[in-house]
Amino acid sequence: MLPEFDIRPGIATLPASPIVEIANYGRSLGRSDLIPLWFGEGDVPTPAPIVEAGVKGLRDGRVFYTVQRGLPELRAALSGYLGRVHGVSVPVERITVTGSGMQAIMVAAQMLVGPGDEMAVVSPVWPNISAAVGVAGGTAVQVPMTLGNQGWTLDLEALFAACGPRTKAIFVNSPGNPTGWVMEKADMARLMEFARSRGLWVVSDEVYARLVYDRPAAPSFLEVSEPDDRLIVINSFSKNWSMTGWRLGWMVTPARLGPVLENLIQFSNSGVAEFVQLAGLTAIEQGEPFVAELVERCRAARDQVMAILGSLPRVRVQPPAGAFYAFFQVEGEPDSMALARRIIDEAGVGLAPGTAFGAGGDGALRLCFASRLESLKTALARMAPVLS
Ligand SMILES: Cc1ncc(COP(=O)(O)O)c(C=O)c1O
Known part of the structure; x- marks a missing residue:
């Protein structure tokens, strides 16, 4: 809110995106080993x-x-x-x-x-x-x-x-x-x-x-x-x-x-x-060959991420039919923003809190798996103790 400025009230009170909020928090820590999986993008540059x-x-x-x-x-x-x-x-x-x-x-x-x-x-x-x-x-x-x-x-x-x-x-x-x-x-x-x-x-x-x-x-x-x-x-x-x-x-x-x-x-x-x-x-x-390659990379990543997340007893996850996100619940963790912060602090991995996605999203975390398999594996290995 910026009460001292006379801008349209609906604009002044727009809520910040919780995805941007968590990313700002993660970046503010200045950790060089942080693995950011909070945004919806891959780690391969434009062809x-x-x-x-x-x-x-x-x-x-x-x-x-x-x-x-x-x-x-x-x-x-x-x-x-x-x-x-x-x-x-x-x-x-x-x-x-x-x-x-x-x-x-x-x-x-x-x-x-x-x-x-x-x-x-x-x-x-x-x-x-x-x-x-x-x-x-x-x-x-x-x-x-x-x-x-x-x-x-x-x-x-x-x-x-x-x-x-x-x-x-x-x-x-x-x-x-x-x-x-x-x-x-x-x-x-x-x-x-x-x-x-x-x-x-x-x-x-x-x-x-x-x-x-x-x-x-x-x-x-x-x-x-x-x-x-x-x-x-x-x-x-x-x-x-x-x-x-x-x-x-x-x-x-x-x-x-x-x-x-x-x-x-x-x-x-x-x-x-x-x-x-x-x-x-x-x-x-x-660009068609690139799209085909991207889908195959994402498919392999999806399978890996599902296998690892699925093996954690507190995690409830379903393989997504489309897009490149794992959206999963963690038993006993209703506050997704608090959990996303802990995962940054303790594992150095950036995820988006489910609360960002409105009705039906709270209590979940979103992980973008459009990344190299090694960094996904490292991220999941680091997160496992927090999610177990
Ligand atoms: C569902 C959905 N729609 C639209 C967009 C917008 O994409 P862009 O503005 O980069 O074209 C995104 C980006 O994350 C998205 O997830």
Whole structure:
């Protein structure tokens, strides 16, 4: 809170992200041997051809203001990509390049919710989503999934029941961060049908769509919708191509929203740096082998992490179907922030506290396993005494 400054109360009181809070704590200790597994990113840098394309763009002077909704060649490439990955035909008019998945989420929130409006959000979920709804002036109503022997499940009836007269949109993130839950196509179709019948928007965050372990790609709402449905699909270059620091994403919307998006982009970052977009174009055109490699690395890491965590008697964990997180409970440890601090202090390992992920997340810890096997093994060996 900054009472001495007259800023919008809802902004002044925004809660800090507990992930940032724990990372700040860990970094403040100055431990050189700290193994940070708290953020959603791997430890492999962006593939060389993508970097080269960005550098070439800079050298070629692609450094000026650009078209708000993205370079035509990148939008065309994204249209082709969605066709290849999901078997859908998405014209470029529906595609907008954004300065990250996060910006796409923010723009969606700005378009859909204001004071008095609600967005139903399937949780546990990445905290930035509810925060973006709050920044836009709306209220995020979290609808918790349940954890059973088969992993996380969403009760669609409970989700529908949470949609009241103030609800404007439903936010789904599948594959989910932090749970790794993957929504099946039949459930997507049911949800889309419900949204249609109630005139609600669906915002589908599909940034982990390629990170699934039992099929080439997770189902997309694009596969169960019509071009004019109230649907916004959020995507990002961050995870698939190790580009978290480049800040590049995209969104698919009904074509009619094009002029609105052009305005919102102009009035926020005024478009994404051209050399960054050129790097993104190379990612789409040449990045498939990297995605395949990343999935295999993550699969091996997932299996290792599950085997080790699963052998600790107090730990309850299910192998995630998608994304790259182990989201696990520790018996007798209801305070996840306190436990995350202890793991930093006693083991020198940085994990995200489950409390960050809203309803259904407390009492859990999130470990990002998109890292080298040796560092994961070292981290788990150091953590074992705390978790045993
Ligand atoms: C579920 C989800 N959506 C969106 C993003 C945003 O990614 P970026 O802003 O790096 O494109 C993330 C990043 O962690 C995420 O986990």
